[in-house]
Amino acid sequence: MSNSSPDTVTITASNPAVKVRLSPGVKRLFGFIVPVNLGIYIVVGAVPGILLPLQIQGIDEANKAANLAIVTGIGAFAAMIVSPIAGLISDRTRSRFGRRTPWILGGAIATGLTLFGMGFANGVVQLVIAWTIMQITLNLMISPLTALLPDRVPSAVRGAFSTLVGIGMMVGILGGQILGASLASDIQAAYLILPGLMIVIIALFVVFCPDTDSRSRVNEKFSFVVFLKTFWVSPRQHPDFFWGFMSRLTLYTGYFIITGYQLYLLQDYIGLGDGAVALVPVLGLVHLVVIVVALAFAGPLSDKIGRRKPIVIGAALLMGISMLAPMIMPTVTGMFVFTAICSLGFGAYMSVDAALMSEVLPSEGTFAKDLGVLNIAATLPQTIGPFLGGAIVVGLGYIGLFPVAIALAIIGALCIAPIKSVR
Template sequence: MTTHPPAAAVVDAPSSPSPSPSMRRLFGMIVPLNAAIYLIIGAVPGILLPLQVQEIDRAGKAAALALITGIGAFAAMIASPVAGLLSDRTRSRFGRRTPWIAGGSLALALSLAVMGLAKSVPQLIVAWVVVQIVLNFVISPVTALLPDRVPAARRGSFATVAGVSMMLGIVSGQAAGAALSGQGLFAYAGLSAVLLIAVLAFVLVCPDTPSTGQVNEPFDLKVFLRTFWVSPRRHPDFFWGFLARLALFTGYFVVTGYQLFILQDYVGLKDDAVDLVPLLGGINLVALVITTSFSGPLSDRIGRRKPFVIASSVVMGIGMAVPFAVPTVTGMIVYTVVAGLGFGMYSAVDAALMSEVLPGESSYAKDLGVLNIAATLPQTIGPFLGGAIVTLAGYPALFPVALLLAVAGALAIIPIRSVK
């Protein structure tokens, strides 16, 4: 929807022997930025939101959580490509991405404060919907930094750094959520403060290129609405990448969306489950770092992405089978290690692979926003599917379904032809 040279073309040529100073700053500052964003994602939906729901409706907590997260994720699914489109078309002296990253973060801080004051399920639904919308107005332009500013030869390495910082944020968020459980508004205010500091540092150290001279094509609503449909005929590789991510993330959220309740009711830890969540998160981070540390750079070196993504999906599927057979704390620890190894490999390479199947250079954020539907739509499907599974067959049935979806994600990678 825009006509301008891609930023990566002027940042650092793929053949350059060493990264430019701006590239080194970008690699360094994406760590606190991503960590601060995913600190919120680890703390709120993983700990603080389920505890709020449990405090409001202990007997119906599973169904209530499914309703809240499902509606919120549907809002995020719509917001993600809209945020990407607006970011792609933004003309300002601060660039295309910076206004949305900064403004979205401020709106997110305010909406989290409102969420901390919610006292009923309807209030939580409204607050969580707003949080999900403004969160995507931060995530979509941040996601576009990879194709915008990073040359193809270094995208695997950048995805590795971004993936590790993402998981660091999630694990730290789980620990913070457990430590701040019961603190209400104070917990949300603390998370917001960390985000605002990280965003301020990023936009000052890594300024975007001014986009005041950018020429945008006339907006066509029909064309934009068609972007929600990924055509297997016109863009087959983009379609298969979308489908693979959709399947894998649906399997992931079927389980992780109920992790706290699984520990409470399936493993039998009751109220002690809150203390185990950050411990499992730390174990997951260690496992993730092991595979992330070499997967992204190695995929850059050998010029292959697909084997890593396929292998990671299969490993994650194997991990999901463990708690089904061993419904204990030990089983959950083994699951966490195995799934962490798989997800580490996946997060290090998937972003680089997806950036290479995008339909056009002039609409990176919008197209990535569409791809992000494959990550946000499962947050709608997962809780509703998970809630139905728990209601009909109990918690054990969650794991075989998640395994099958992970394997389906691996199989969907195979038909991609433009990436090895």
């Protein structure tokens, strides 16, 4: 596969034995991708995992589950719509700083300002508005950032790059949970410190890992039809992309049904009450350790053996198995077992599936847009998950969440099998 970016080298991705020599630009990209994702996902870990649920609980504790579903569901719906649009805009951007840099930096600054304002919200409606804006600005940054993998990383080392992306994400999420818990008594300070850290890291990244000048690019003439295609990749023309999309959609829905209610599961299903907040970062530490092991092993292994599908299928099934633990053991031990096994599967799935999907993207000229469409499979579950989870909790109680999540994980594994262009 040949990639046009000056930061990449020509390689043969189908030969797992090939030795890839990375240029200085790609090496810097490898060096910065962990801190960049760390900075972003500290925010992602702290806000929806700790700070937002506590804000909602402080407003109306009796209806906290329903209100959390409303706030996060509406925000995730906005993210789902914005993600491919942000990708389309990024793909078509012509500037001396490249296609991605203006949106990555601008999105980081806008997200920081939004979170600062969110710290002063004192009603559910205000939180809905602030969280929705934050989801929009966050995706203006993340959609172009995800395009760096197919844009600038040689195919034969995409598993390793995905591993570093995943490590930055997971360490960031855990760090966010720890910082969020430690700053829980001063939410306004948390909403100032966390995005400030993110903006500094992003600024360093765009300076040391600059994109190539895109002013000479020739884009397809914009039209309403082009805009509508932002949200669509034909399953008939690109069946492998479709099956990968469906795998993410179903697996992530099952995952968010459980993790989206983690704090309330610990409080009410496990019975920890106010002690649940302190256990979240402890579970996060277990999650981090196990997922880093999975990421470090699975991504490079898929590069070495030249196979992605068996690892992705096995990882999805492992996640489904993990959800039996808290269903059978509604205890702290059950939650620790679930966290450890699920993290092992999720880490392997995340790193290898990212590399797999980068090899079935429909067009080199629309990487960010197509990844934005793919990102719907990760953001739509954040819309479906809270509403579906809320309905399940109301009708069946918290224990009803687990069988549904298991079934969705199995479907996610089965969707990988029909993919033909990747082994």
